[in-house]
Amino acid sequence: MVLLKMKFNQQRRVRLAQGLWLLSWLAVMCGAFIFCLGVYLKTELLRRNEVMENTEIHVVPNILMLVGLASIGTNWVATRVCQDSLDASRFPRWKVLLLAWFVVAALLCCLLLAVVVLSYVLQGRLEESLKVGLRNGIRFYKDTDVPGRCFQKETIDRLQMEFRCCGNNNFKDWFEVQWVSGRFLDYTAQEVKDRIRSNVDGRYLLDGVPFSCCNPASPRPCLQYHLTDNRAHFNYDYLSEDLNLYSRGCRQALTDYYMGLMNSTGPGVLSVILIQISVILSLRYLQTAVEGAMALENPEGDSEGYILEKGVKETFEEVKVKVLTMIKLAQVDPEGVPDEAEAEKAADTAAEKAASPTPAS
């Protein structure tokens, strides 16, 4: 029971080959596009590397780059096959390669699908990574004199200004860490001494935020310090003031940004998958039609093209049997050697037995 049989006369075969040649070059461009997409995504992730704790999310752009490169090569091979398909002398050399080609192309489609799924699934991991990275960034904000951490302040400031966010979850995260370095605190001042004594760890905590949290859209000059104290500022109510600082947390802002990036690439990747599948199907039709034509007496006559010679289930069984045979063949040889050795041993024993009675008698 042949799957999806179609008749192909010579004219149709030629048209199919030409159309497939164009489609394959389009697929090569799509492969290049996927590669560039992967590179772009990787660059964007690397730019904010300092506020990410692990690089698990990097698997998405890595796979995209790999698939892009492989797809360029695969589809280029498809164009060569198309070019040779109508030439009866040159087509047979592709016969062996085509099975491997189909496997590789199908694998690429699966990988692309996996990428789309992964980009949604890994959102949680990305959030976790950002949560830890930002927490460290806020904690080490004041350590501008410690080697290895001296750029944390600038990184966090620029991040908050660019993404219009403040703190990890929100601006209150800044109330829980000492973000003013001890180098700039006058320890003899009463205010400083009070604040340090007010908590167990002896940290200088205040209800203030760095300048990078300030929102330029606010109608009044930015209020950074004494945020929870309504009396410290004229005409100020802490609970109703929403334009003074950025209300969004940086983790939310960054997650939204990266998810938006990956979502916008989703439709592109899906259309590339569709193009690749159509290339695979068309090439299968071309292969079977041309092979059928070459088997005929008149190579320019009508032939049939199909996707699978037998039905899906039968083909699957056939493939399974083939694979098992191959595995068995690999196992039979080591077992065959002990058999032979045993046979030899039996022959030797028999020879010995035959030889031994002679001295007795």
Add this chain to the structure above:
Amino acid sequence: MVVMKMKFPFQKRVKLAQGLWLLSWCATVAGATTFTLGCLLKTELRRRAEVMDNTDIHVVPNTLMIVGLASLGINYFASKICQDALDAGRFPRWKNFLKPYFAVSCFFTVLMLLSVIMSYAMKGSLESSLKAGLRNGIRFYKDTDTPGRCFQKQNIDRLQMEFECCGNNDFRDWFEVQWISNRYLDFGSKEVKDRVKSNVDGRYLVDGVPFSCCNPRSPRPCIQYHLTNNSAHYNYDYLTEELNIYLRGCREALVHYYMGLMNTIGAGVLSIFILQGSVLVSLRFLQTAMEAVAGKENTEIETEGYLLEKGVKDTIMEYLDPVLKFFLLKNGGKVEEGAAADKPAAVP
């Protein structure tokens, strides 16, 4: 006195026509590039239109866009002409077209060069426009409740953050204006009353700057207020502190940015100018070489090509004559009327 005479055997003519065809298509692409560069520059200037007082500088991108569009037309015709050049039957129909064509093409090519020169010459105009615009922006910073000025604060803040600059000339410009709105000043407190009384106009002046002047590279949290008072902050010296706020003025930052942009664009436009000039020169040589062939039986003879039939001065007079005649005719007409009016007056 012919200018730049050159001999052209048949093969050379053919090669010239082919080379010119390719060159004119390259020049068409270059013309499109010029138009795009003009659009780019215009967009960038309009983005910061709120801190510019006048739009004089816009003449540079406008000229580039006009020249780009004209260049598309010029080079399209150039390619058409050299396609017909080697065909003795089709070349003569371009005869009457070529003189005005060269005049117009030379005009636009010179305009291209002028636009590059203008982009350097107008630096002073740009600076004064920015100076006035920024001064107004800083003055109206606090007017977030006045219609028409309510976005000045946001514009100035975002400008200072993006260009890493503070104030007009430098940060001290903020000391001279009241940038905190009265809505947020407690006129009952002594400090406010003192400050307001300390100057003639009754403005609340502080030695402080908005948060957008803060430099993220500073190792310490930003110091915005009491900048000139060393005792107000621990371990702080006003004169040696360099990283706390941006030291560069926004006028200098913006001029630097736009000059850099116009330098890059100018370099590109200069090379396009050279390309366009070479297209016109080659077309002129091709035209004169082919004109010498016209009417001859053997079209494969060697001919001479030249740039100008007469000298430079004579050619200029030749082109300007029709223009001057047009104006003189007007004056000539008036002279005639005057003479006619005089005659009847003289008769009686």
